[in-house]
Amino acid sequence: MQSRQSKIITNATSYFMSQYTKHYLHVEKPSLGLPPPPENKKYLLYIHIPFCTMFCPYCSFNKFTYTKEAATHYYTHLREEILHVKELGYDFNYLVIGGGTPLIDEEELLKTIELVRKLFSIEHVSCESDPNHIRPKTILQLDGLVDRLSIGVQTFDDVLLKKLGRYEKFGSGEEVYAKIASMLGILPITSVDLIFNFPTQTEEGLINDLETLKKLRPEQTSVYPLMTSSLVKNSVKKTLGEFSLENEFTFFGVIKESLKENYPSRHGWSFSKESELIIDEYIIDNEEYVGVGSGSFSFLQDTLYLNEFALDKYATFIEEKHSAVTKERTFPANSQMYYRLMVDLFNGKLSKKKFAAMFGENINDVLGKELMLLKFAKAIKENHESVTTTEFGDYLFLVMMKEFYMGMDRIRNDARKGLIL
């Protein structure tokens, strides 16, 4: 159970982060597109596939109702945008495909991955999927093209699945389990991803989810806290009930305890049998990345770029040989330092040497007050070389990261106003 003092610190941190993201996370300036890259640099490429057959109440990503015709049209434009990025001079070693539902149209997806592999120096491909598209026949086609498949299961609990509308579409917890069991081992890495702290979820329900996961034995898992930004707050309340943070701290402790033996390597809210090759949150793990597709983000040097969200406008930009990037925001150095502090400590450790190499400053000189407050809150430990999190710090940085993602949702919210889904 969370002590009164740690609750106060958590609430204050949450408030500070929401103010911080309100201040920094908005993108209004019109953009002329991505700048040309420096020579010999390789980036991560993110591809967004914005189609789903159903909309989950907690989901804030850019998505539209799937039709074969809309998806075929979209993929044609997407591949043109990829060619445009190639012409600009970019090269990539990592590819992450997210959505939406990337496997919703296998044929188009395979064509696109093959193109990306042909154009760039790709070493690793990670792709998301819902539980509906993971038949062994489909997964066999991905063998050799995709290294990591991340399956958004969210929960094995039938009562919750029914409330979420996923039971009818994707099957019961048992059926989802059987589908995953039948394809495990085909690809090098499968990650089975869960969400915790749904309204009405009990500790017993969470433990059941974790035990089912361990029985299944995928190579990796991510267990995220439910995030209720303004974009999804009402739909969560309507379908699942009143949201509360009361259990979040306890539940995160239960997750870490339950997974520590079978999944010893922890990276934020991701857990792995092996410490290498977690590519879960590309935004977190990569200082710079390029996003293509409607509603994707790119971050290069100190600037966030936003692609057009509306499908028709996205198509027009590409057909007119215009960049699909419509807006950008350049961040001041201090906000980038805060961001680095948050991201590295979300992953448990910040190297002072790496920080100095990135910003040309000693962290104790520029963020001395922040480090002092975090030490006072018993969230971090520090020595000459690094800053690491305590047990409580692990949770506090999860809270910060959650607020950051909810801040990103505000950008999506603004960009999606008036769109027909």
Ligand code: SF4
């Ligand atoms: S959670 Fe996945 S399937 Fe559900 S709406 Fe979001 S992208 Fe679509």
